[in-house]
Amino acid sequence: MSQTLEKLRRAFTGLVPRVLDAELQVQAASSHQVKALLVESEDAHGSEYVSDRNKRRAFVSGFTGSAGTALLTTDKALLWTDGRYFLQAEQELSDEWTLMRQAQKDVPTVEEWLEANLTAGDALAIDPLLTSVATARKLVKALGAVKAAVVVCEWQKNLVDQVWDDQPPQLPSDVYALSLEYAGASIAEKLASLRAEITKKGGRAIVLTALDDIAWLFNIRGADVECNPVVTSYALVTLDSATLFMDAKEVSDELLAHFGSDVQVQGYGDIVSAIETYAASCAPDAGQVILVDPAQCNVAVFSAIPVSLRKELPSIVMKQKAIKNEVEIEGMRQAHIRDGAALVKFFSWLEEQLEAGNELLTEVSVAKAQQAFREEMDKYVSLSFETISGSGPNGAIIHYDPKEETCGSVTTDKMYLNDSGAQYLDGTTDVTRTSHFGTPTTHEIYCFTHVLKAHIALATAVFPNDCDGVKLDALTRAPLWRAGMDYRHGTGHGVGAFLNVHEKGVLMSFKLNPTGLLIGENMIVSNEPGYYEDGNFGIRIESLMVAKKAEGLPTTYGQFCVFETITMCPIQRRLIDTALLTPDELAWLNAYHATVRTKLAPLLVGAPLSYLLKETEPLVGA
Incomplete structure (x- = not known):
């Protein structure tokens, strides 16, 4: 047993329990016995990405993905996470931990597990600063059904903080x-x-x-x-x-x-x-x-x-915040043009290095090179998230986080998935391109082209203003479903204007949006279908889009919207089988590449310009 888990168990079993009632008011101490501790990913603000000081769940469990919930009992350690992170969690969790694969058959939720395993007089400890009202209510209801309770740790005395010896300090904000x-x-x-x-x-x-x-x-x-x-x-x-x-x-x-x-x-x-x-x-x-x-x-x-x-x-x-004003939208367009120039420089450099026989390229080293190209761009502030740089089987780990000492090599015989983005003063970018710098297999081309078909299905969608994201998600998956393919993540998320790359509220997913926010005019969303074969490769094509009013349609059923793709980066030609594309799909792809060429060519010279011209050359149907 790790010393951290042993210390935490001593800490929570020694708590004086102060029970949380149905109105989420803290009651006087009770006779309940604390038998479990909840450690969530979020900070006091429900943030998806948190500061190093607030990475308590990662410290306790060793799992570093951005989403997950740890539950520690007197004799068990369990970690819940979603399909984006199953492979990563399998690799990072020690034998002390049990991985609970969310939304899989016969896998209980945290609340269901607690209701089944705690009994009358038992209690679960939470930190009231780090647990949302919505989560606390579900816990109180579940445990109340078995006469167990939810109790709170003492104000501003987090139990993980007490056993985390080298926890980063809380520094004043630079505003x-x-x-x-x-x-x-x-x-x-x-x-x-x-x-x-x-x-x-x-x-x-x-x-x-x-x-x-x-x-x-x-x-x-x-x-x-x-x-x-x-x-x-x-x-x-x-x-x-x-x-x-x-x-x-x-x-x-x-x-x-x-x-x-x-x-x-x-x-x-x-x-x-x-x-x-x-x-x-x-x-x-x-x-x-x-x-x-x-x-x-x-x-x-x-x-x-x-x-x-x-x-x-x-x-x-x-x-x-989700409905962008005209200044924000234009800023996002301009940020994506500069970002696109940096991406073309990067992919041109990467192709050149591989064709020259460079065998020292790793997932980490190429991600660093990509960041350097972005840092040259005007108004650059930082990355918008840690780059997902996955070669071969690592591309199938949906939110893969390569490490210097364990990362894979980028070579000409494997698919390479690059999901990256940047913060600029005028906008936030998030783009995924999957490439092959050698000779892809027929199967890889087939799979990539079907992901492209799904991407185009959403990019060309016409939909009612204020549309539920779950409908657009199904529309996107349809070309993959027809081929017996799918992916274990949402299709799109909101994106901030020089703010969070994952903006809460806007969602296109197979799950209903818990906020109830509908997708409509002037919202900016991602378009990122994918396909993953564990142990083999991962494919994802992601661009950002702004929803705009559809012109020239009758208004009998109200206003309709279309999407304008604002990400400016070529989609690699060698992975596309035009025989699998309809004439309309091919027309969209050629029109998109023509726009990319027009927007980026003035910013490029030499090899990057040649790469741009090559990758945006019109494709001809089979």
Whole structure:
């Protein structure tokens, strides 16, 4: 048994249990015996990607994927994760751990497992700062059915932190203002729009906890989470005030001028007391309620709002942020043109190196070279996520994270999947291209072409404005289904404008969107079907698109939308069998490549330009 697990078991079994009731209020100590500890991936803000200090689940389990839940009992250690990470988890978990493959037949959810294995008088410990309201409610309901309980750790005393000797420190935030040149709307305009929605929803105030919601609303950016330009913060916005809670390294005169009289700044740790103070001034009988998103808010902050004052609904800012303004859309277009030039330089260089017989190329070394090409681009800030650079069988690990000491080689006899992106001041990119720099097999070409058909199906879709993502997901998979193929991940996600590359709220997946947000005009989404053969190869083609109003259609059934693909990067010709493409599919591909050529050619010279011209040459049907 590892020392970490042994220490954690001693810590949670020694807790004085303080039970969480059905209203998520903390009750006095009880006689329950703590038999399990929940360790989730998220930070106090429900973030998908977290700072190194907040990677508690990775520290405890050894599994480094971005999504997963660890459950530690007195004699078991279990890790739940989704289909993107099954292979990675198998490789990273030690024998002490049991991998629970989410959504697979006969695999219980965390709640189902707890309900089946805890009994009356037992308790599960959670950290109220790190557990969302939505998760806590499911746990309380499941354990209540067997007369077990959910108990909370003492405020700001996380059990993992107590056994993590070399845990990275929490540093003050480096905060800067995002100018109107990139934001497209002022703080005052955004607050006015938010307050109008608060009033429409019958509220008097709103508590914001999602870091990208707050960064967008206040036109600020930071670097608290690697690859995500966000600031560790909370916000409380009322009908006549707005308070930002953060611990900034420096609140400069420039930042104060940026906020003006619209925004007050308090310390990050003041959020709970500030909510309690504000709530004391509200009259529930007069409808003076506080809006909060239970899917994004943690239990500790939520519990500070009296039950009589809570009104729960998905974050208003999440939807406002998802619908991009014209400045954001144009910024994203321009960022993708520069990013496309960097990508063409990279793939041209990689092809040249392999054709010259370079046998020293690794998944890590080529990813570093790719980053260097991006760093040359104007307005570059950082990567938007750690590059997924997978050669051969590693490409089948959907969110593969190559390591210097164990990574594979990039050669001419294997498929190579590259999923990467960057943050620029005017936009965020996320692009996947799968290549073969030798002679692909007939099977590889067949599989790639079917993934391309799926990609084109979504790129050419015409759909009602405000469309459920699950419908677009099925439309995308149809060409793969007809060939008996599929993939274990969603088809598309929202993307921020110089913000999080995975923007919550917008979703195209085989699962229903829990936020209920529908896809419509001016949203930016990814288009990323794939196909994976474990132990052999992985294929994914991903571009970003903006939803636009469809012109020239009758309006009997309301407005319809189409997609404009804004990613500018060739799709490798040698992997395409044109005999498998319909005339319409081939026409779309040639038109896309013509656009890529027109946009990128002015930025390229020499070998990269030659590569661009070669890869965007029109294809002829068989």
